[in-house]
Every structure is written in structure tokens, then in C-alpha cells.
Amino acid sequence: xxxxxxxxxxxDMAAIVDTTDEWIQSRTGxxxxxxxxxxxxxxxxxxxxxxxxxxxxxxxxxxLDMVIVATSTPDNIFxxxxxxxxxxxxxxxxxxxxxxxxCSGFVYGVNMASQAIRSGSIETALVIGTETMSRILDWQDxxxxxxxxxxxxxxxxxxxxxxxGVLTSVxxxxxxxxxxxxxxxxxxxxxxxxxxxKFNKMYMNGSEVFKFGxxxxxxxxxxxxxxxxxTLNDISLIIPHQANQRIIQSAARHLKLDESLFMSNLxxxxxxSAASIPIALCEAVQQGRVKQDDxxxxxxxxxxxxxASMVVRWGVPKPEEARGSFVNRQRRQLSYIFAFWRQRLNxxxxxxxxxxxxxxxxxxxxxxxxxxxxxHPLE
Ligand code: UT7
Numbered sequence: 001x002x003x004x005x006x007x008x009x010x011x012d013m014a015a016i017v018d019t020t021d022e023w024i025q026s027r028t029g030x031x032x033x034x035x036x037x038x039x040x041x042x043x044x045x046x047x048x049x050x051x052x053x054x055x056x057x058x059x060x061x062x063x064l065d066m067v068i069v070a071t072s073t074p075d076n077i078f079x080x081x082x083x084x085x086x087x088x089x090x091x092x093x094x095x096x097x098x099x100x101x102x103c104s105g106f107v108y109g110v111n112m113a114s115q116a117i118r119s120g121s122i123e124t125a126l127v128i129g130t131e132t133m134s135r136i137l138d139w140q141d142x143x144x145x146x147x148x149x150x151x152x153x154x155x156x157x158x159x160x161x162x163x164x165g166v167l168t169s170v171x172x173x174x175x176x177x178x179x180x181x182x183x184x185x186x187x188x189x190x191x192x193x194x195x196x197x198k199f200n201k202m203y204m205n206g207s208e209v210f211k212f213g214x215x216x217x218x219x220x221x222x223x224x225x226x227x228x229x230x231t232l233n234d235i236s237l238i239i240p241h242q243a244n245q246r247i248i249q250s251a252a253r254h255l256k257l258d259e260s261l262f263m264s265n266l267x268x269x270x271x272x273s274a275a276s277i278p279i280a281l282c283e284a285v286q287q288g289r290v291k292q293d294d295x296x297x298x299x300x301x302x303x304x305x306x307x308a309s310m311v312v313r314w315g316v317p318k319p320e321e322a323r324g325s326f327v328n329r330q331r332r333q334l335s336y337i338f339a340f341w342r343q344r345l346n347x348x349x350x351x352x353x354x355x356x357x358x359x360x361x362x363x364x365x366x367x368x369x370x371x372x373x374x375x376h377p378l379e
Contacts, residue, residue: 001052003151004150005034008032008149010146013146017139027246029245029266031268033148035150036134036135040132043085046081046154049152049153050154055329058325061092064086064091065123066125067082067085067125068099069109070101071273072103072274074098081130085128090335099112101306103273107300110127110155110157111166111308113125114166129153129274129278130154133148146270149269152279154278162315164315167295170227170308172307174306180212181303182203184197212305213247218250220309221255224297225297225311236290237297238263239262239298241300242269243266243271245266263280276300277298292314292316294313295313297310297311
């Protein structure tokens with residue numbers, strides 16, 4: 001996982017909008033959240049989380065076949081944030097794409113990656129949930145801006161003969177509720193008013209989304225567990241989307257489960273959308289709450305409306321016991337350094353081309369032709 005440096009407490013929030021620490025804590029359970037600085041972005045946080053995941057898994061960037069980034073706050077519409085991260089990692093054998101399923105995105109992404117691995121088309125995938133929600137918040141709307149935070153989490157999935165991994169998933173959407181939680185943006189049908197909401201700012205009907213979240217958590221956890229051929233008694237830990245502690249409490253109450261069966265860390269991070277489940281998973285592993293062969297449930301819900309649940313049989317040892325090797329660590333560092341300079345040089349070359357072209361168009365054409373011949377000598 002990777003978290004921005006700047007922390008913002010509820011008291012800091014109360015200096016911006018008409019709210020109090022007491023209201024936020026009692027209505028949501030959130031005490032603080034992290035906010036990206038100007039230098040940080042969805043891709044930079046995602047990159048850090050990705051590098052840490054590769055370290056723990058002891059996988060080289062060149063081994064990756066696929067990079068999936070679940071996000072609602074990509075750096076650009078395109079190129080995808082996944083492509084940016086793929087380049088910074090030097091994951092030169094990987095495909096890359098962004099996945100838009102709001103707060104359910106990480107579970108969708110893990111499902112896509114595991115299906116591709118099961119089908120035999122790929123072996124190793126990196127799935128990242130990364131967000132800079134602070135960039136799309138309406139900082140005048142106290143009912144939304146107090147809820148969200150920035151951050152990233154990532155996991156590496158790999159083909160294995162061992163039993164376990166992703167057992168089954170339930171992915172669902174109810175697009176009729178799309179207007180309850182949205183960011184009117186490029187492509188909005190009514191570009192002048194965006195249905196009365198602010199452009200590029202999040203709008204949420206809090207109470208409706210609250211009811212939806214509580215309902216789908218209660219329904220989809222038993223559904224996915226039954227689909228895996230298990231009962232709730234088999235589950236060691238449920239890692240829900242970290243939206244509101246009262247939603248988690250409501251699901252626990254309705255399912256007659258102890259609240260402690262649900263991983264919760266939203267008091268420290270707020271709602272980090274697609275990053276919330278991998279961040280919570282990472283902390284659960286660090287705290288020793290996830291052991292090899294445990295059955296876990298991931299459950300996310302959010303914009304779309306969308307929801308997704310998944311049962312995983314955790315197949316790897318704790319990070320300290322993971323098979324890290326000194327040589328691979330050095331190879332990863334080299335890959336990052338090489339990727340960095342490759343991009344710098346590419347950009348420099350393109351800029352030089354532009355300059356030469358402007359000053360001496362014929363010479364510019366000659367240089368481009370020579371480079372093309374060097375790259376593809378047979379053409
Ligand atoms: O990942 C996406 C998923 N998103 C969610 O899961 C969010 C789901 N929704 C929620 O978590 C809750 O609906 C909120 C936390 C957003 C709101 O809590 P609520 O208990 O549903 O409050 P409310 O919207 O019913 O508002 C109650 C009162 C209102 O005042 P009046 O009209 O009763 O005078 C609000 O204006 O609380 C007021 N209020 C606030 N007061 C102080 C709303 N936000 C604030 C605030 N500070 N930040």
C-alpha cells in the first residue's frame with residue numbers, strides 16, 4: 001500500500017466546511033484521511049504500491065503479463081493510469097488497462113486477472129486500486145468531502161498448482177441508480193448543466209447510497225460464500241469497502257456476525273474508493289489477521305451503482321516469510337532506473353525532433369527516416 005504524506009484530521013476539515021470532529025466520527029467512524037500533495041497523483045501512489053507488492057511477491061516487472069488499475073480518478077482519460085505505471089515499472093511484457101467500477105473496482109479487477117490466469121492466457125498479473133479522490137471532491141459540500149481520502153493498494157496474482165486463490169466472485173450492477181453517485185465529466189449528455197450537478201465534482205445522495213451499501217453487503221456476502229460451497233462459519237475475515245462504519249455495523253447486525261469479523265481501518269484513511277479494500281487487506285496481513293489457507297471475503301460497492309464480492313483462500317505465507325531474493329531486488333531497482341531513463345530519453349528525442357524539424361524540415365525527415373531504419377532494418 002502507499003499513502004500520501006499529508007494527513008487531514010476532522011478538525012482540519014472543520015476549518016474548511018461547517019462540520020465537527022464529533023459529527024464526523026459519530027456518523028461515519030472516520031477520524032482522519034490522507035490527501036495527496038501537488039506532486040502526488042493517482043499514478044505515483046499506484047506506482048509505489050505496485051513496487052511494494054512486487055517486492056513482497058518477489059516478482060520482476062518483466063514477469064508481469066497484465067497491469068490492471070481500478071480507479072475513478074485516473075491521471076488522464078487516456079493514456080490509462082495502468083499504462084503509465086506499466087512504463088514506470090519497466091513491465092515491458094505486460095498489457096495494461098484501467099477499470100472503471102468505482103469503489104467495487106478492485107474486486108472487479110482481481111476477478112478479471114484471476115479469470116485470465118485460470119484460462120491460461122496469462123501467468124502473472126498486477127492489480128492496483130489507486131485514487132486521488134481529493135481532486136474530484138466538492139470542497140464546499142460537507143456531506144461528501146468529509147468522507148473521502150487518497151491512497152493506493154496493490155496485489156500480485158500468479159498461476160500456481162497449489163489449491164486456493166480466488167474461489168468465486170459475484171459481480172453486479174444496477175445502472176438505474178447511476179445518478180445517486182456520480183462525477184459529471186467528459187461525455188456528459190447535458191454538458192451545460194450536468195443534470196444540475198457541478199462538472200468534474202462528485203455528487204452523492206448519501207442516504208440512498210447508505211441504504212444501497214447496507215443492503216448489498218448483507219445480500220452479497222452470504223451469496224458469494226454459498227457460491228464457494230462454504231458457510232459463514234468458514235470465513236476468517238471479511239474485508240469490506242471502507243465507506244462508513246455504520247454500514248459495516250448494519251451488515252454485521254443483519255448477518256448476525258460479530259463486528260470484529262470485519263476488517264475496518266476507515267478511521268485512519270476515510271473512504272479511498274477502489275483503494276480501500278487492498279489497503280485494508282494489506283493492513284490485515286501486516287497485523288497478522290490473515291493466515292495461510294484462511295478463507296476471506298472481499299466485498300465492495302459504489303458508483304454505477306455497482307457491487308462485487310469474492311471469496312479468496314489466502315495462498316501465500318506472511319510477507320516476512322516471503323521468498324525475497326537479493327538478486328531480484330537489484331534487478332527490480334535496475335528495471336525502475338532503466339524505465340526512468342528510457343522515458344526521459346524518449347521525451348528528449350521527441351523534443352529534439354521537433355526543434356530540428358522546425359529549423360530544418362528536410363534534415364528532420366532524414367533523422368526520422370534513419371531512426372526508423374535503425375529500429376526496423378528489414379522494412
Ligand atoms: O464509496 C461510496 C459509498 N458511499 C457511501 O457509502 C456513503 C453512504 N452515506 C453515508 O455515509 C451517510 O449518508 C453520510 C455520512 C453521507 C451522511 O450521514 P447521514 O446520517 O445519512 O446524514 P444525513 O445526510 O441524513 O444528514 C443529517 C444532517 C443534515 O442536516 P439537517 O438537514 O438534518 O439539518 C445534514 O445537513 O446532517 C447534516 N450534515 C452534516 N452536519 C455536520 C451532513 N453532513 C454534515 C457534516 N457535518 N459533515
